[in-house]
Amino acid sequence: MFTVAALYHFTRFDDPAALQGPLLELCQSHKVMGTLLLANEGVNGTIAGDRGSIDTVLAQIRALPGCADLEHKESTATVAPFHRMKVRLKKEIVTMGQPDVDPVARVGNYVDPADWNDLISAPDVAVIDTRNDYEVAIGTFEGAVDPETKSFGEFPEWWEKNKHRFHNKRVAMFCTGGIRCEKSTNYLLGQGVEDVYHLKGGILKYLEEVPQEDSKWDGECFVFDARVSVGHGLAEGPHILCHACRRPIVPEDRAHPAFEQGVSCHYCIDETTEEDKGRFRERQKQMQLAKERGTHHIGGL
Numbered sequence: 001m002f003t004v005a006a007l008y009h010f011t012r013f014d015d016p017a018a019l020q021g022p023l024l025e026l027c028q029s030h031k032v033m034g035t036l037l038l039a040n041e042g043v044n045g046t047i048a049g050d051r052g053s054i055d056t057v058l059a060q061i062r063a064l065p066g067c068a069d070l071e072h073k074e075s076t077a078t079v080a081p082f083h084r085m086k087v088r089l090k091k092e093i094v095t096m097g098q099p100d101v102d103p104v105a106r107v108g109n110y111v112d113p114a115d116w117n118d119l120i121s122a123p124d125v126a127v128i129d130t131r132n133d134y135e136v137a138i139g140t141f142e143g144a145v146d147p148e149t150k151s152f153g154e155f156p157e158w159w160e161k162n163k164h165r166f167h168n169k170r171v172a173m174f175c176t177g178g179i180r181c182e183k184s185t186n187y188l189l190g191q192g193v194e195d196v197y198h199l200k201g202g203i204l205k206y207l208e209e210v211p212q213e214d215s216k217w218d219g220e221c222f223v224f225d226a227r228v229s230v231g232h233g234l235a236e237g238p239h240i241l242c243h244a245c246r247r248p249i250v251p252e253d254r255a256h257p258a259f260e261q262g263v264s265c266h267y268c269i270d271e272t273t274e275e276d277k278g279r280f281r282e283r284q285k286q287m288q289l290a291k292e293r294g295t296h297h298i299g300g301l
Helices: 016-029 051-062 113-121 152-166 179-190 202-209 251-255 274-293
Strands: 002-010 033-039 042-049 072-077 085-089 109-111 125-129 139-141 170-174 196-199 217-219
Touching: 002 051, 002 179, 016 033, 016 051, 016 085, 042 051, 072 202, 109 113, 113 125, 113 170, 113 196, 113 202, 125 139, 152 179, 170 179, 170 202, 179 196, 196 202, 202 217
Parallel strands: 033 085, 109 196, 125 170, 170 196
Antiparallel strands: 002 042, 002 072, 033 042, 139 217
8 A cells, every 4th residue: 555645835945956866865765756846936746655655755845944834635545656756846836827926925715624615605605626627527516617727827817818707706716735726816816806715735635534425526536646536535536547648537438439548538539640649559569568578668657
């Protein structure tokens, strides 16, 4: 059984590059796999390993400047969710493309999972899902607005075009683990929206703490690892990943005429050229050969 830790923390790193090597070395020495992103604005990522190793890495991250009160969310996986460890330097730990957005300065009002249902049931509250369209497609909160964005960087433009819909409304936003809402709530506050709220700990914390019989969540929650989706109690969901477009599909979708392992699914069959599909077939062939050798191909998860 693998312990999976999802984490983020906004703080000021003067020299994130100086942190990269030691973090990578620590993770590799403890056989921790996953991805950590470092930027001047903080750290973000998901890692997996045995219990003791995850505790060791989390302790090291909390020892970084300004990270003492870092919170993380845990779940488990029956198979390794990741097959390598990456520590990357980025301009932003979650890309919004708004240089004036600063979650360290201020964010919206945090709402605990236990209080979320009452908030989003109020008639003067508009609920916005800040995730990407393929994430929303497999699960969201009842009555939530789907901006239909393909990337988080599209959210400001969507808001500008749709803000009239939320006049005289309190705005409640949510995302997978909470990080996107740190930026989106700061952005809305900067746009003059006064009453802004976000789900503390994100969907993952809600699914962990709120009993299914009391839940207003419908479907599964997409996660960025080999589990693909989780449900109530953070149990692994039924979804698999199309290795061509990286969208979540259910096992029954394999029977669709458009599905070809590693090459296409019914979502992306018309989005790629025959040349693309040829490259995907070769990649899939190499992955299968690696599997037969008992190794892992770099193009896999």
